[in-house]
Amino acid sequence: MDITTRLKILGLILAVVIATVALAYAIREQNLRIIAERETQRLPETSIVAMPTEPEPAEPTPSVTDLADPTGSIHVMNMVPGQLFLNGSVVEGMAVAFESQFSWKLADADGRTIVSGYTMAKQPDAGIPGPFSFLVFFDKVPATASGTLILYEASAKDGTPIHVLRIPVAFLQETMTVNVYFGNTVKNPNAMDCSLVYPVERVVPKGGDPVHVLLAGPTAAERRDGYYTSIPDGVVLQGYGDLWGNMTYDFNQELQQNVGGSCRVGAIRSQIEHTALQGDVTGATEVGVPLGISIDGRSEDILQP
Template identity: 40%
Template sequence: MSKNKKQKKSIKPLIALVSVLTITLLIVLFIYQEKKTVFFQENEIKNEKIKEEMEFPESMNIRVFQPKNGDSIGLPLKILGEARVFENQFVVRIKDSKGTIIKEQNIIPESGDMGEFNLFDKEINYNKPATAEGYIEFFSYSPKDGSEENKVIVPVKFSPVSNVLNLQVFFGNSEKNPNSQDCSKVYPILRRVAYTKSQQAEKAIEELVLGPTNDESEKGYFTSINMGVKLNKITIKSGTAYVDFDETLQSGVGGSCRVTAIRAQITETLKQFPNISKVEILIDGKTEDILQP
């Protein structure tokens, strides 16, 4: 009996130690679980907020992800979103807080199924704003009456831009050259783009193929270049610029006057650069049998 009593006495401290360790472990696990639960709750709340920010009404046909309300924008403006609009085309209009239009540009989202949302991810250059704040309008034109619809307005702040490049693009003008009496006559309009030491010629052509803004069109400016034309590349050798476009440049083009006007717009836009004295136009690498009257 005495031996059993001694064994029981020796076991008691061990049991007590195990109990203490067990309780301690349970407390640690409880605290960890509490922290883990709080962490998960915080993440769920955060994700829910993000989800709420990105949710749009089903009826909204132009959904803008970037920029967001109150964002500061630089040059160029970067836009990101998705659209479900007539003919897969809509307009972006940038205004300062006085309501002055400083840029208006047609946007064609990526191609996709009709009636489905298609992604757009573009960069837009714009003229210098007169105010520190403004807003961007995203909208499409109604196929019924031409009115503006599906409009989304995003208030923004214009960030100061130190390095800019002012380029000229050339368009026809029905007021200065009525009835296109001289088909080769084109007139310059300034475009402001982010400064780049190289590829200035590419920047100029990219702005040219966008065409005049609505405000410029009201002043008689027009382009003879098809909408949606893409520049493949420009190579400059010994003063000659070889400018290569896709097939859209000559799609549906007819008549010697229009062909002359297209060539004049491209040539004069490129000859503003001192290292270019001659321009050769190519379509998908070909120079023969292109832009025929």
């Protein structure tokens, strides 16, 4: 084999080697690029992924519940245990009791009675529960910041409390000053104008309605100064609120017992209206604020002269 042929063979071998190396390098670069692309799509091993968690439950909002005594005879449906119990609060529910009557008492944390009373459930028939509603007024700020509203039926046998429902409550230990309105024999001799009434101040637990305070009448000292009331004894404020667009006060039958003559009827209305509106009867009339008076829910044919 001559030298020329050998050189040609050697050149061919060298070309094949170079081509092979170049191909291997190209394949290696391609593989590295693919690996790099895959790595960028992976999360680093040290990454911490925060898993979604359930939100922490919020503090439950107290809601009105059906509170009942162990026998289910007395239910209160508009209160929450531990709620703020303001002067003039309304208690509503359903009850079944002997002759439809049961008692209630508001006591402070030391067990002292603040105020007590009784109410009637409107039972459709014996043994069938009926609705009830009553107002709780107290004339002095309770001595403690908490207390208990107790509803119970007195045993027909011996008067022992049965069917007892106890509801813990909190008190607002603040007062407010209100005016109540009475007639006065010194300032209006011979009652020349029956509608004339005059204010005296009362400091009462915050939250109550001044009309309830009015029903207690003037103090002994005020009577000596000529103040008097035309409202009969035994009158009870049974409810108050917005009724058919009117601010209405509902009283028991005693409001019209032995009440005769236009002068006394006018004086009664004037006392209630001035006290309810805190003296601004004229201003309330000018802006169209009506005030209603009812007896056992009836507003017609009452307080007739």
